[in-house]
Amino acid sequence: MKVRVSVWRITWRYLIFAIIILAALYGATFNMFITNNPDNGELMAVTWGASQYLLVIFSSLVLITFYILSIFGYYYVIEDKYFVMYKYKKEYVFDYKSIEFIDIEESKRKKQVIFYSPHARTRYLLWDKNGKLLETLIKKCPNTLSVAQFRAKHPEEKY
Numbered sequence: 001m002k003v004r005v006s007v008w009r010i011t012w013r014y015l016i017f018a019i020i021i022l023a024a025l026y027g028a029t030f031n032m033f034i035t036n037n038p039d040n041g042e043l044m045a046v047t048w049g050a051s052q053y054l055l056v057i058f059s060s061l062v063l064i065t066f067y068i069l070s071i072f073g074y075y076y077v078i079e080d081k082y083f084v085m086y087k088y089k090k091e092y093v094f095d096y097k098s099i100e101f102i103d104i105e106e107s108k109r110k111k112q113v114i115f116y117s118p119h120a121r122t123r124y125l126l127w128d129k130n131g132k133l134l135e136t137l138i139k140k141c142p143n144t145l146s147v148a149q150f151r152a153k154h155p156e157e158k159y
Contacts, residue, residue: 003076003133005126009111010070013126018063025059076128078136085125094123099141101150107134115141116150 026033032052037044046052073088085092094117101116113125113134125133145153 001078001132003078003128005074005076006111006129007071009126010074011067014067014070018067021063022059025055029055074126076125076133078133080140083133083136096137096140097143099137100143100153101145102134102137102141104134104138113137116154 032055033046034043035046036042069088073086075086077084077086081097082093082095085094098117099115100118103114103116106112107114108131111127113127114122115125115137116122127133
């Protein structure tokens, strides 16, 4: 069964990422937009030319393209013995038997699927539209530990 990630979660995560990338890009090209006034030495805005417009248009198109790709390229496929997370072209397989602990309360509160597996350590997965992934993990993971057992077995992990 193919389960799509919540568009709302992708949008907020991507919005934060886009703001950081744009701030770094425009900070690196700051001298394209601001210059010193030759009369008194104060900073003044540059009259926009083709290079400024091309930078803004190109960066906006790239970010919009990555946003659309992240909406369609991030999903889960739930099988009988495992589930697969597809993130763009990469594929991550998680076997139900290898999952030792599922943080159900925190997952529901933060709207993230949080689980621990010895091979992948603590994983934080984006919430799907209806919470199907968490329900499936609760039903199909046979080796899950309680909170006390998990803390005793893995004291180095933050919970």
